[in-house]
Amino acid sequence: MRSDMIKKGVDRAPHRSLLYATGKVKPTDLPKPFIGVCNSYVDIIPGHVHLREVGEMVKEAIREAGGIPFEFNTIGVDDGIAMGHIGMRYSLPSRELIADSAETMINAHWFDGVVYIPNCDKITPGMLMAAVRTNVPCVFVSGGPMEAGRSSKGQPLSLTSVFEGVGAYRSGKIDETELLDLEQNACPTCGSCSGMFTANSMNCLMEMLGIALPWNGTLVATSEDRHNLFREAARRVMDMVAQNIRPRDIITEEVIDDAFALDMAMGGSTNTVLHVLAIAHEAGIDYSLERINEVAKRVPYLAKISPASQYSMQDVHNAGGISAIIKELVDAGVVHPDRITVTGKTLRENVANANITNEQVIRRRDNPYSPVGGLSILYGNLAPDGAVIKVGAVAPGITSFEGEAICFNSQDEAQEGINNGTVRPGHVVVIRYEGPKGGPGMPEMLAPTSAIAGRGLDTEVALITDGRFSGATRGICVGHISPEAAEGGPLGLVEPGDRIRIDLTERRIELLVSDAELEKRRASWQPPQPKVQSGYLARYAKLVTSANTGGVLKV
Numbered sequence: 001m002r003s004d005m006i007k008k009g010v011d012r013a014p015h016r017s018l019l020y021a022t023g024k025v026k027p028t029d030l031p032k033p034f035i036g037v038c039n040s041y042v043d044i045i046p047g048h049v050h051l052r053e054v055g056e057m058v059k060e061a062i063r064e065a066g067g068i069p070f071e072f073n074t075i076g077v078d079d080g081i082a083m084g085h086i087g088m089r090y091s092l093p094s095r096e097l098i099a100d101s102a103e104t105m106i107n108a109h110w111f112d113g114v115v116y117i118p119n120c121d122k123i124t125p126g127m128l129m130a131a132v133r134t135n136v137p138c139v140f141v142s143g144g145p146m147e148a149g150r151s152s153k154g155q156p157l158s159l160t161s162v163f164e165g166v167g168a169y170r171s172g173k174i175d176e177t178e179l180l181d182l183e184q185n186a187c188p189t190c191g192s193c194s195g196m197f198t199a200n201s202m203n204c205l206m207e208m209l210g211i212a213l214p215w216n217g218t219l220v221a222t223s224e225d226r227h228n229l230f231r232e233a234a235r236r237v238m239d240m241v242a243q244n245i246r247p248r249d250i251i252t253e254e255v256i257d258d259a260f261a262l263d264m265a266m267g268g269s270t271n272t273v274l275h276v277l278a279i280a281h282e283a284g285i286d287y288s289l290e291r292i293n294e295v296a297k298r299v300p301y302l303a304k305i306s307p308a309s310q311y312s313m314q315d316v317h318n319a320g321g322i323s324a325i326i327k328e329l330v331d332a333g334v335v336h337p338d339r340i341t342v343t344g345k346t347l348r349e350n351v352a353n354a355n356i357t358n359e360q361v362i363r364r365r366d367n368p369y370s371p372v373g374g375l376s377i378l379y380g381n382l383a384p385d386g387a388v389i390k391v392g393a394v395a396p397g398i399t400s401f402e403g404e405a406i407c408f409n410s411q412d413e414a415q416e417g418i419n420n421g422t423v424r425p426g427h428v429v430v431i432r433y434e435g436p437k438g439g440p441g442m443p444e445m446l447a448p449t450s451a452i453a454g455r456g457l458d459t460e461v462a463l464i465t466d467g468r469f470s471g472a473t474r475g476i477c478v479g480h481i482s483p484e485a486a487e488g489g490p491l492g493l494v495e496p497g498d499r500i501r502i503d504l505t506e507r508r509i510e511l512l513v514s515d516a517e518l519e520k521r522r523a524s525w526q527p528p529q530p531k532v533q534s535g536y537l538a539r540y541a542k543l544v545t546s547a548n549t550g551g552v553l554k555v
């Protein structure tokens, strides 16, 4: 047992003495596996506010199953609350803090197994990075999604309705009472925001990764059934430990393909691209950004969920859940189903009895929204190392967009330009120097993308950036442009009035300016001064790599 390192033999008498002092261990417990419970209880995030009780529930179930649990907690940033100010620059960097702190706890104390309890955006990938890095047997069980909201008129709502509501209010489309109605009804319970945003995308992908149990992504946080899922995860970790099945046995290269396949079928958040690449990197898998397009080309887009439609995670759950989508992909022969998962069964066995019960919410593979996936990687002279767009959340019928560049060197300036009407139909809004290094921290831009969508301009204005988006972003929004402007990427060479063309069919993003002119501009380009000079963000900016490699830190 790994934990023998801290509990067996004469040299470990002091260690045992300390373990007894915790009140959690008796001498008769020493032969039992020590299980870490990596929780993320934080009470400013609605997706995490209920996790203190969940931690207790999981620990009780571990004891019942014959293990000794020890709980520790990670930090967590609420992306919604951190949106639109300096707070958002800490969001992506928090992923590395979470991975590093989980690794620290697991390796310092030699746990035999771990139950990870994540929920919101960076907590799930941070913990997954730690899981494959430490490679200690584990099971993941997330906090669960929020119930969908309803306006006083009965219209379905999610957090995106409030962000877009701000744009609608500022442009006079709704009044203060209507905005207040959205604000007060969009987020009715605890749980991760109710659409296919980043948190839920990652929590659904874990079902396909086989590292979480079926229903992990869609069973709402408030449901009694979710309690059974927490207890079952605790029981399953004991089997994973007994059989020594490790995260890297479960998460292999083919399984990374499968994660992207589900992402394509359900139109996951663009952030999943960053996170899954980072997880692959930690697992020692060399996975390129280009490979995602190969998956996209063979996987149909089956489920349009908010922000691409009005359907919530609850609707997906009631329509058969993620297992029903996976079953379609298994039957279509586009994933690798004969591999082990934390249920102790194969993926094929996990989904054998799954059924689509509502074909409005989850379409069958012979009637997809599109024969290709909901996410796309674009290349071109503006993004030699790639860029990402959620094509599934672009208005139907738009396959390309050409417009005139309007340039902003920060998100704040762009927000002002959209709010004061400087941004007009036909514009391609360029927001640069907001990448992993330049931001620093590659902030999510839900405020400007919602301001455009809320004004009803989402088919007439495009937005391109080296920053990133929320899962709730919709419209012609291209993010993760690599290399980023602060590193000398061509995005920094765009001038107001330049023509930019985005072609979704050809997966291209081009600046319609000659190579000779671009070379001239490059010769006079100066790298910007770092925006943050001290603290974690300054350290992060020095170590972070490009978005096309998942924004992982250099070792």
Ligand SMILES: CC(C)(O)[C@@H](O)C(=O)O
Pocket (backbone or CB within 6 Å): 079, 080, 121, 159, 193, 197, 198, 199, 269, 271, 444, 469, 470, 471, 472
């Ligand atoms: C606040 C949101 C909607 O959770 C966003 O952070 C996302 O990435 O989806």
Ligand SMILES: [Mg+2]
Pocket (backbone or CB within 6 Å): 079, 121, 198, 271, 444, 469, 470, 471
């Ligand atoms: Mg987010």
